[in-house]
Amino acid sequence: NDAVENTIECGVHNIDSITGRIVLVDPTKGLRKFEFDNVLPDESSQNSIYESCVKRILCDFMNGINGTCLVYGQTGSGKTFTMFGPCNNNESLKLTTNFQNQGIIPRACTEIFESIQFRKKCLNFDIDMRISVSYVEIYGNEITDLLKGGSLCGNNKASSQRFVMNGAAEVSVRDMTDISEVLRVGEAQIRKSKTAMNERSSRAHSLFIIRLQQSRESTGVTVTSKLFLADLGGSEQTKKSKIEVGRSNHLESLKRRTLGDIWPEFEIEHDEEKKEDDEEEAEFSTGFVQSNRMKEAVLINLGLMSLKMCVEALSLGRPHVPYVNSK
Secondary structure, eight states, X not given: OHHHHTOOOSEEEEEETTTTEEEEEETTTEEEEEEOSOOOOTTOOHHHHXXXXXXXXXXXXHTTOOEEXXXXXXXXXXXXXXXXXXXXXXXXXXXXXXXXXXXXXXXXXXXXXXXXXXXXXXXXXXXXXXXXXXXXXXXXXXXXXXXXXXXESOSSHHHHHHHHHTTTTOEEEXXXXXXXXXXXXXXXXXXXXXXXXXXXXXXXXXXXXXXXXXXXTTXXXXXXXXXXXXXXXXXXXXXXXXXXXXXXXXXXXXXXXXXXXXXXXXXXXXXXXXXXXXXXXHTTOOSSSOOHHHHHHHHHHHHHHHXXXXXXXXXXXXXXXXXXXOO
């Protein structure tokens, strides 16, 4: 009885937002303490997250310095909610009229346009400011343009990166109405699916890039800055998400190549069976072969591991940073 009473459950036991410390119990390593620049408790508002994590980055961005904000964590932990805001009817993300619930991206865009208007009205500078955005998704080695029907940005990883970074995927925006439309169009193309841990789990990494170009006619000087806002796919344990098995595109392709000309007849004969499989896949991906959900989880976890290795190398000052390992 004494042993049972003295047992400490695994998980987070203390969050100190003043000192930035978290104390937790790991099932294999026991009691552990972590220190961060800032720690926010569970009941934190969207505004407090934005003010403490994004505000300074946005100020630098407005002054010509590039910045990045990314959300990272387990699937179902609220990354997409933090970045975009609430979801309407689990179908599409829209800019909510309630500003208190808006996420990082709509808040940042609102503040950018307000800052531009302030500078035009109150500062006696002949500066021309232009805003453009791009919205892409990273799925393994593929980078797709969410604002162009999900089309590939290039034939390989290198060309895709050049396509995005050179601004070929950008569209001009003038106000929050344009931003709302961009988010609506992009959301319709994002890969998402239901798992046991998340009703609408993102199955890839999405990246929203804001580009600000400031030009002064009297001097001919042009300053360009970019703000990268990344909604990373969530790390997950396959047993909890129940994605070990289900429909596989690879297996379907093998069937088509093997059956050849008789594939259409075979497909008609097994139409009812496929409908049942589709219903099962919508309900946590159950079946008898490795599923597309499993492939997506592997790609997401590999990408997050590569990110961890890069961050670790930068923080420790190592001479080599493994950027090319990223997927």
